[in-house]
Amino acid sequence: RFSHSGGRWEERKITYRVLNAPPELNYDVVREAIRRAFNVWQTFIPRDFVEVASGQADIMMKFGEYHHGDPYPFDGPSGTLAHAFGPFGYGDPIEGDVHFDDSETFSVRTFDDINLFLVAAHEIGHSLGLGHSQDSTALMAPFYSGYQPNFELPYDDILGIQTLYG
Ligand SMILES: O=C1CC=C(NS(=O)(=O)c2ccc(-c3ccccc3)cc2)CC1=O
Ligand SMILES: [Ca+2]
Ligand SMILES: [Zn+2]
Ligand SMILES: [Zn+2]
Numbered sequence: 001r002f003s004h005s006g007g008r009w010e011e012r013k014i015t016y017r018v019l020n021a022p023p024e025l026n027y028d029v030v031r032e033a034i035r036r037a038f039n040v041w042q043t044f045i046p047r048d049f050v051e052v053a054s055g056q057a058d059i060m061m062k063f064g065e066y067h068h069g070d071p072y073p074f075d076g077p078s079g080t081l082a083h084a085f086g087p088f089g090y091g092d093p094i095e096g097d098v099h100f101d102d103s104e105t106f107s108v109r110t111f112d113d114i115n116l117f118l119v120a121a122h123e124i125g126h127s128l129g130l131g132h133s134q135d136s137t138a139l140m141a142p143f144y145s146g147y148q149p150n151f152e153l154p155y156d157d158i159l160g161i162q163t164l165y166g
Contacts (some may be wrong), residue, residue: 003131003132005130007088016052016059017060061098074102081104082122086128100120130164138160
């Protein structure tokens with residue numbers, strides 16, 4: 001019971017760049033979690049996600065708090081964890097970009113903090129053009145459902161991404 005927000009990436013190769021890391025995580029650990037989040041989607045669509053270390057990428061990913069350079073300031077600890085911009089097609093450079101709220105404590109391992117991999121995978125879904133799903137078990141559900149080990153992309157999300165890019 002997926003939804004689409006409008007637009008999709010037409011190019012086969014989609015570049016992304018991790019601009020920074022939060023204080024609590026090592027930059028390479030962040031890159032690794034984000035790489036895994038892209039792989040979740042890449043398995044099911046004819047697109048290649050390529051990381052670039054400099055210059056302008058299709059999907060720019062950064063950590064910021066409160067006002068961080070767009071008209072959507074973050075809200076401090078809890079509340080919104082992150083947001084992403086869909087591929088609307090206007091050619092606006094912010095399309096596809098993902099911002100994480102630096103006021104949150106992200107983790108890549110423990111179960112208590114916010115799992116960076118899972119939030120990144122959800123936001124990348126938006127960057128690719130998916131909206132929220134009514135299926136509460138879907139990755140694209142509107143609410144963070146906590147980390148589960150050896151994550152598998154739920155069926156509703158596979159259907160959603162394949163109807164958009166299949
Ligand atoms: O569309 C929106 C606008 C509001 C959001 N709220 S959030 O940052 O607290 C958030 C909520 C749920 C998730 C999530 C949902 C399912 C699996 C993993 C993460 C991620 C971020 C995040 C979001 O993606
Ligand atoms: Ca917040
Ligand atoms: Zn932002
Ligand atoms: Zn969302």
